Amino acid sequence: MGALGNGTRGLAGGTDLVPLLRDGLVAADRLVDLRRVIPSGIDGTAIGAGTTLAELEADPQIPDALREACRLAASPQLRNMGTIGGNLLQATRCWYWRLNYPCRLHGGDVCHAREGQHREHAIFANDYCASAHPSDVAAALLALDATVETTRAAGPLAGLYRLPDDHDRNLVDLGADELITRIHYERPEQSVYLKAMDRKRWAFALVGVAAARYDDGVRLGLAGVAPIPWRLASLDDLEQATPLPGTAYKLELARALGRRAIAAVGG
Amino acid sequence: MKIELTVNGEQREADVWEGESLLFALREKLGLPGSKNACEQGECGSCSVLLDGTLVCACLVLAAQADGHDVVTVEGLGATGEPHPVQEAFVEAGAVQCGFCTPGLVVATVDLLAHSPQPSEDEIREALSGNLCRCTGYAKIFDAVRLAAQ
Ligand SMILES: Cc1cc2nc3c(=O)[nH]c(=O)nc-3n(C[C@H](O)[C@H](O)[C@H](O)COP(=O)(O)OP(=O)(O)OC[C@H]3O[C@@H](n4cnc5c(N)ncnc54)[C@H](O)[C@@H]3O)c2cc1C
Ligand code: SF4
Ligand code: FES
Ligand code: FES
Numbered sequence: 001m002g003a004l005g006n007g008t009r010g011l012a013g014g015t016d017l018v019p020l021l022r023d024g025l026v027a028a029d030r031l032v033d034l035r036r037v038i039p040s041g042i043d044g045t046a047i048g049a050g051t052t053l054a055e056l057e058a059d060p061q062i063p064d065a066l067r068e069a070c071r072l073a074a075s076p077q078l079r080n081m082g083t084i085g086g087n088l089l090q091a092t093r094c095w096y097w098r099l100n101y102p103c104r105l106h107g108g109d110v111c112h113a114r115e116g117q118h119r120e121h122a123i124f125a126n127d128y129c130a131s132a133h134p135s136d137v138a139a140a141l142l143a144l145d146a147t148v149e150t151t152r153a154a155g156p157l158a159g160l161y162r163l164p165d166d167h168d169r170n171l172v173d174l175g176a177d178e179l180i181t182r183i184h185y186e187r188p189e190q191s192v193y194l195k196a197m198d199r200k201r202w203a204f205a206l207v208g209v210a211a212a213r214y215d216d217g218v219r220l221g222l223a224g225v226a227p228i229p230w231r232l233a234s235l236d237d238l239e240q241a242t243p244l245p246g247t248a249y250k251l252e253l254a255r256a257l258g259r260r261a262i263a264a265v266g267g
Numbered sequence: 268m269k270i271e272l273t274v275n276g277e278q279r280e281a282d283v284w285e286g287e288s289l290l291f292a293l294r295e296k297l298g299l300p301g302s303k304n305a306c307e308q309g310e311c312g313s314c315s316v317l318l319d320g321t322l323v324c325a326c327l328v329l330a331a332q333a334d335g336h337d338v339v340t341v342e343g344l345g346a347t348g349e350p351h352p353v354q355e356a357f358v359e360a361g362a363v364q365c366g367f368c369t370p371g372l373v374v375a376t377v378d379l380l381a382h383s384p385q386p387s388e389d390e391i392r393e394a395l396s397g398n399l400c401r402c403t404g405y406a407k408i409f410d411a412v413r414l415a416a417q
Contacts, residue, residue, distance in 0.1 A: 011329070011332070013327075014327050014328060014329060014332065015309055015324075015327045018286075018288065018326075018327045018328070018329060019307065019308050019309070019326075019327065021286050022286060022288070022307070028286075030285075031285060031286075031329070031331070033332060074309070074397070075309070075312065075396055075397020075398075076322060076375075076393065076394060076396065076397050077309070077312055077315055077322050077323050077324045077375075077397045078309050078324065078327075078397065080321045080322055080323055081321075081323050081324070081327060081328070202396045202397060
């Protein structure tokens, strides 16, 4: 397993990659069907990277925060196809990026969103690239203290992500030929995922808040607030947010959802 | 590359390029234009098909990924002159206006009723939440699903 050569891209469910390939946002000389090589299925607190969101949503063993994050993500068709590994690695939904504006994430030297339309964008770590990470699943897994196992190493989920800078525009710290194989989580006493969306179903999170209660307190993971999935030590840390004019409302959303989520897990 | 797959119960072959979607192959290579292409981003559900019995968006599946697999499109549900009961229910309930969303909704409804023959209101809404309709406001579509479930 492993070693994807130069110019080769791995394809799992394809829900993120297929449109990016078609629109020329990602180039690949060769595609490898990852579902043949990466594990899938749920074994206690270990989840194969090829497990679909639909399987996770349906399994009563899975903590509520992760089940809800899956249930509230995308549409039934997409959850049938999309895998947890692919979800963690999905590209930004920033429309400037998707429309191939020469912005910082594409290697340019401006963030078009900061000056332009940025209602869906970030309130934390948004000075270089203001995109907001779309993964509900990653927010839930941060709260669940997840570890990611790859073909090379294992480490905390938070370490999978990095903020972009002039030297490296990637949001993910993963080798070109490195594959995610499994995700491990810590079973909480109670957990929840709350998601604010523009419509009732089937939209990306404006803000998503996951909370999980353990012996030593409540852990929080957020979607839609920073270029990468965001961990908060406590709601007080929301004071450190740096919202843009168009995203100030997200701070209020995060506060309200955060309070409700903590109350829901009895924290 | 050449792919071989079962489509609506028949063994079929197609010549596709690596990045080609299953939707494109069905419509342009296999003569099955029933699955619609509207957004090609996974947002509208008008391209819904069953891949090995699972409801998916054909616009997001590569044709190459369907090699060796089983696909059912809206064309495979009823026969000419003998519509599937779900198709009849859509007509009877007046759930079709421009009709662009209809094939996808019919496939999604068939999938729902296969798993849950007497779905609750919530189940119906959830199951069809990936299928957008710009015309009907959904009320008549939900009527059609309830009618088909009877
Ligand atoms: C219309 C739409 C709405 C959506 N709404 C939401 C939402 O509300 N919330 C949400 O969280 N998500 C949402 N998504 C994202 C969706 O859940 C992801 O696209 C999906 O989970 C990705 O999984 P996949 O298996 O299809 O990934 P793919 O498209 O196959 O792959 C995505 C990327 O990950 C890489 N990859 C995949 N698996 C591995 C692995 N094991 N190791 C290394 N690299 C890998 C691929 O090379 C590729 O770069 C939405 C997507 C769409 C298209
Ligand atoms: S938010 Fe990030 S992805 Fe969007 S325009 Fe700015 S730099 Fe590009
Ligand atoms: S065309 Fe496939 S979901 Fe819209
Ligand atoms: S009938 Fe026109 S989109 Fe649904």
